[in-house]
Amino acid sequence: MSTRAKPLTLKKVLNSVPVSFAIYAFVMWLIIYGAYAGAQAMGYNWQWYRMPQYFYTLTDDGFQLGEIMIGLGKTIQLSLTAFALATIFGLFIALLRLSDLVIGRGLSIALLEFLRNMPLLVLLYLFYYVLGPVFSLDRYTASVLCLAVFHAALISEIFRAGINAIPKGQWEGATSIGMSKGQAYRYIILPQSIRFMLPPMTGEVVHLIKSSAIVSVIAVAELTTIGRNLISDTYMSFEIWFTIAAVYMVVTLLLSIGVSQVEKRYAVQT
Amino acid sequence: MKMNNTRASASLKEMIHVAHVDKFYGDFQALSDVDLSVNQGERIVICGPSGSGKSTLIRCLNGLEFHDAGEIIVDGISVEEDSKHLKTLRQEVGMVFQQFNLFPHLTILENLTIGPMKVRKIAKAEAEKRARLYLERVHIPEQADKYPAQLSGGQQQRVAIARSLCMETRIMLFDEPTSALDPEMINEVLDVMVELADTGITMVCVTHEMGFARKVADRIVFMEAGRIMETATPDKFFTNPDSERLKLFLGQILDH
Ligand SMILES: Nc1ncnc2c1ncn2[C@@H]1O[C@H](COP(=O)(O)OP(=O)(O)OP(=O)(O)O)[C@@H](O)[C@H]1O
Ligand SMILES: [Mg+2]
Numbered sequence: 001m002s003t004r005a006k007p008l009t010l011k012k013v014l015n016s017v018p019v020s021f022a023i024y025a026f027v028m029w030l031i032i033y034g035a036y037a038g039a040q041a042m043g044y045n046w047q048w049y050r051m052p053q054y055f056y057t058l059t060d061d062g063f064q065l066g067e068i069m070i071g072l073g074k075t076i077q078l079s080l081t082a083f084a085l086a087t088i089f090g091l092f093i094a095l096l097r098l099s100d101l102v103i104g105r106g107l108s109i110a111l112l113e114f115l116r117n118m119p120l121l122v123l124l125y126l127f128y129y130v131l132g133p134v135f136s137l138d139r140y141t142a143s144v145l146c147l148a149v150f151h152a153a154l155i156s157e158i159f160r161a162g163i164n165a166i167p168k169g170q171w172e173g174a175t176s177i178g179m180s181k182g183q184a185y186r187y188i189i190l191p192q193s194i195r196f197m198l199p200p201m202t203g204e205v206v207h208l209i210k211s212s213a214i215v216s217v218i219a220v221a222e223l224t225t226i227g228r229n230l231i232s233d234t235y236m237s238f239e240i241w242f243t244i245a246a247v248y249m250v251v252t253l254l255l256s257i258g259v260s261q262v263e264k265r266y267a268v269q270t
Numbered sequence: 271m272k273m274n275n276t277r278a279s280a281s282l283k284e285m286i287h288v289a290h291v292d293k294f295y296g297d298f299q300a301l302s303d304v305d306l307s308v309n310q311g312e313r314i315v316i317c318g319p320s321g322s323g324k325s326t327l328i329r330c331l332n333g334l335e336f337h338d339a340g341e342i343i344v345d346g347i348s349v350e351e352d353s354k355h356l357k358t359l360r361q362e363v364g365m366v367f368q369q370f371n372l373f374p375h376l377t378i379l380e381n382l383t384i385g386p387m388k389v390r391k392i393a394k395a396e397a398e399k400r401a402r403l404y405l406e407r408v409h410i411p412e413q414a415d416k417y418p419a420q421l422s423g424g425q426q427q428r429v430a431i432a433r434s435l436c437m438e439t440r441i442m443l444f445d446e447p448t449s450a451l452d453p454e455m456i457n458e459v460l461d462v463m464v465e466l467a468d469t470g471i472t473m474v475c476v477t478h479e480m481g482f483a484r485k486v487a488d489r490i491v492f493m494e495a496g497r498i499m500e501t502a503t504p505d506k507f508f509t510n511p512d513s514e515r516l517k518l519f520l521g522q523i524l525d526h
Contacts, residue, residue, distance in 0.1 A: 172334055173371030177385035177437055178361035187384055192375050 039238055047236055051243060054230060071226030072247055078144060078222055079209045085148035086208070090155030095185070097160055108156070115153035120214055123150055128218050143215035151208050158200045162193035202259040206252045213248075223247065283310040285441055285472045286331060291340035293326055293496075300326045301337065302496040310440075313473040315483040318493035319519060324476040327493070328443050331474065332363040345441060361389060364434030368446040370426045372418040378405070378429050379414040382436045390437070397436075404432040408462050424455030428462055435466075442466070444475040478523055484508065492516045 013019055039046070054066040065073075093111060096104040115123075127146040131137060137145065166189050174184035216224040227244040231237045286308035293301035300323045308314055316324050329335040330342060333349050333356050342349040347359045373381050382401035386392040392400075405411045408428035410421075418426055427447055434442055447463070448456045460482050467473055467486040477483065483490050483504060490507040492500045492515075500513050511517050 169367065169369050169371040170373065172365075172367065173373065175334060175360060176332065176363075176365035176367075176371075177433065178357055178389040179385070180357060183388055187388055188373055192373075 044238060046239065048239055050234070050236065051239055067226050067230060068223070068243065068247065071221065071223040074221055075209065075212055075223040078215070078220070079212050082144045082147035082151065082212070083205055083208050085144065086151040086155050089148060089152030091159055093152060093156035094159035094163065097156065098163060112153050112156065115150060120150055120211055121217065124214060124218065139218050139220045143218065143220050147208060147212060151204060155204055158197050158204065162197040163189055165196045166192050198259065198263055202256055205255060209252055210248065285310045285345055286474065287341070287343040289341045291330065291337045291342060293330060293335065293337045300496050304498055306491065306498065308472060308474060310472055311470045312488045313467050313486050314475065314489055314491060315487040316474065316476045316491045316493060317478055317483070322493040323496040324493055325445050328445050328474060328476055331443055332360055332365055361437060362439050363441045363443060364437055364439040365443045366427070366430050366434055366445070366447045368450050370430045372426055372430055374418050377415055377417055381418065381429060382433050385433065385437050400436055404435045407435065408432045422455060423451045424458045427451065427459045431462055431466070441472045444473070444477065446476050448477065448479060480524060492519065
């Protein structure tokens with residue numbers, strides 16, 4: 001247990017918790033102060049006191065969620081629905097890509113190339129202005145489908161890498177006890193791939209939540225759209241954009257922390 | 271010294287029929303005109319220098335690889351790439367690999383029950399009962415709840431044998447089951463294989479363990495460069511081989 005005091009190196013000092021924290025706090029302070037000072041210089045009239053009502057209000061009618069929280073709820077709903085669909089599409093594309101069917105591989109590669117080379121914004125316009133009228137999709141559905149398809153391409157690559165990371169011997173072991181390809185995927189290969197896929201998948205969810213902001217261009221009432229609406233009502237652009245940015249960050253940070261916790265538990269098990 | 275090399279019990283039903291088989295990897299011919307016939311209950315050992323096609327041959331028997339010409343019939347089922355009976359075939363043919371190929375995310379018990387449950391659709395309780403029986407058979411009943419990574423190589427290979435046994439196959443293929451093991455663990459695996467040989471199961475085993483071959487093999491097959499050069503009973507194989515190549519090979523592996 002007893003560890004001898006080792007000489008303090010610069011790296012150690014920099015890595016210690018209090019010092020890291022101090023540096024972190026200083027950098028954050030610099031950024032915030034910089035923004036503040038800039039705003040001050042242009043004579044910006046700060047009205048932070050007006051912000052809490054957009055989170056919640058407590059009146060005689062009781063507790064009510066404010067617009068930002070409602071927008072956040074919509075963003076989360078939109079993102080999770082799109083992510084669930086993207087995972088299903090993504091798995092499907094990955095399995096096609098890995099299949100022995102030439103046509104399957106061809107289709108998935110064509111789809112991947114199409115999506116990889118398509119700006120998300122253009123894809124959204126395609127879904128909303130072209131597919132929308134054809135299949136009578138409302139804004140919300142068009143947005144969910146667009147995000148799902150766009151991220152399915154990225155997720156399929158995560159699946160493919162995860163599946164390819166499993167040694168060939170696992171396939172042979174599964175085959176040798178008579179499993180079909182589907183059974184081998186389901187019981188042997190995919191459960192082992194999850195460990196490789198969890199970190200990049202978290203990255204994908206974060207990415208999706210962030211890119212969901214783009215649907216504000218077709219006025220789906222999510223967090224960013226709410227922000228824009230609030231600003232046109234109140235002209236508090238600094239307060240509101242700072243707040244919206246902070247809300248996105250809190251959500252994505254919480255998510256990353258949550259998943260790394262799950263990962264730790266997973267790591268112990270095997 | 272010898273146990274029962276020529277057993278009356280080896281019935282005449284042909285379990286494995288290999289005739290005129292060729293196999294190519296690109297331009298490289300891994301098997302050339304291979305013929306082999308194995309009767310029910312027979313124990314065959316295959317040996318030969320590295321790259322001679324031993325693994326290729328044995329993997330063609332359960333459709334892990336597919337031959338390009340000739341005919342392979344195992345337990346009445348023709349082994350072909352798009353055969354509907356391939357799954358049935360693999361249920362009847364067990365295989366033990368050099369690298370064990372256990373499923374690392376499952377406990378030992380789950381490794382043994384997943385095949386019977388998912389492939390043979392046997393109830394969980396029954397599958398577990400069977401699994402424990404075969405773990406007993408390979409002398410590691412106490413390891414049931416561990417994960418493969420927690421076991422020694424020898425124990426893992428015995429689990430792999432039990433996994434095949436749980437499928438109650440009539441044919442077992444072994445591809446160098448002891449080559450990846452530390453020397454002190456080889457015997458515990460060979461002992462299990464010798465016991466298995468006495469149960470009447472049909473065995474085809476690629477190995478260079480000549481002590482094992484002498485003890486259990488009905489016939490020993492010597493391969494070189496994708497061909498079967500010689501097939502003989504252990505007696506003749508070790509004392510009076512026909513081909514010069516085999517004499518050379520035996521000289522090399524028996525010398526140390
Ligand atoms: N998937 C493959 N693609 C190309 N060539 C292969 C493949 N598998 C095997 N070969 C070649 O076929 C030949 C026979 O291989 P095989 O694995 O059957 O030999 P082996 O007798 O089992 O040798 P070892 O004792 O080293 O296991 C070798 O020359 C090998 O390089
Ligand atoms: Mg081999």
